[in-house]
Amino acid sequence: MHHARRRLTEGAGLAAAHIHSTAVVDAAAQIDASVQIGPYAVIGPNVRIGAGTTVGAHCVIDGYTRIGQDNRIFQFASVGAPPQDKKYAGEATALVIGDRNTIREFCTINTGTAQDRGVTTVGDDNWIMAYVHIAHDCTVGHGTVLANNATLAGHVQIDDFAIIGGLTGIHQFTRVGAYVMAGFASHISQDVPPFMMVDGNPLAVRGLNAEGLRRRGFSSARVAVIKQMHRLLYRQGLTLAAARAAIAALPTEEAQQDVALMLNLLDASSRGIVR
Template sequence: MPDIHATAIVHPDAELADDVCVGPYSVIGANVKIGAGTTVAAHCVIEGHTRIGAENRIFQFCSLGAIPQDKKYAGEPTELQIGDRNTIREFCSFNTGTAQDVGVTRIGNDNWIMAYVHIAHDVQLGDQTILANNATLAGHVQVGDWAIIGGLSGIHQFCKIGAHVMTGFQSHVSQDVPPYMTVSGNPLSVHGCNVEGLKRRGFSAERIARIRQMHRLLYREGLTFAKAQEAIAALSAADPQGQQDIERMVSFLAAASRGIVR
């Protein structure tokens, strides 16, 4: 049976795996499912149509699955889905989705989410990300795998953050940030590639050189956005081994909806 503290309130319709641990004074609603090995600390509220996977660590005073902070929300049964092995620190707030989007706020696997992070409705957060203290993701934001969002950074609604991006402390992100880039500031600017992060993830020198070449085409050669896209797409013919990274960049640039930070 789950280990539920005597002061916790767990709705009888909630579905908790046998080894889930729920701390003092936490409240878990009727439509919540929590997977094996997940721990919920004291004074947490988990409500709404919320699905939480296995081996997550949810620290005290978190609010997960509350309705979206969107005036258009009219009580639709939207969802919050959290994957496996995430660390969710104190005072985080994650909202469910809205009917105007996919209806689901998704958190992937193996994310490290620090205190006071807010994840708004319909956010799509990938795997292996780090969100530092007080990072705020507005509605409909998309964050790629391995991205790092600096403390006190704000991400404007509908923005896309590419895979392996790093945003610095107090970054003001109001446009899409292409994969592999390091950005910071207000107004936001690109400072180069996230080379140190790529090295830590095992990227070879050849892969990093190709990523740096894409950065030069986007930011250093004076090309228009359309011409830079063409030049980056043409790299795949000359470098089949770097095709995965090139295709990731080409796909991101083609889908950029708010323009990219330049």
């Protein structure tokens, strides 16, 4: 395997200084010349890693895994291992990771399964802290924060700019909407509408993620419409169908995209929303 690593270096023009002498990199892996790979890392044959990405010591990256540019993968992460699913029978399922993600120590991110899309997806600019688990067929959007020990079961969807608190567990097939803030050690087993702040076990909506919206530069007009959506869903005693109809009828001049986010999740929910 030492010879395999040397062949990769010569064939792909990869500077030897960027791969530690103890790393094991399969000759078939496609590694950009600027990628840095630390001591004792192991890179499998079906891995592609884009420019500017760093891979820490003792990482294992395997499977049909595509990693974009400028990612920082810290030591001891396991990326692209087979899914923890008893139905998995060795199918060539994939993991796709975008650009500029931070993946901290001891994270585990698995490939997909043939029973779903066959691919696990992580977008761009995500901050994935230590011991996070992202299971098979999950979809993580852009700009999210997954705090230490957050655990995503299979088929979970995390939308853009959501923040998941430490030690939070998310049930399979559950969706967390955009701009959600989920507090420490939450138990999420139903879909969470966008913009909400939730925590607890059982999970409860505590209000809007007002600070998150402020930090994202939401105008006062947009926040006013989001507050109306929150009241319709949680403060006026309406049925879900009635609340959905009232939300669809809101004036949406400046907040059209925000109302669309809400309606999309309400209409697509298969597990029901937390109420």
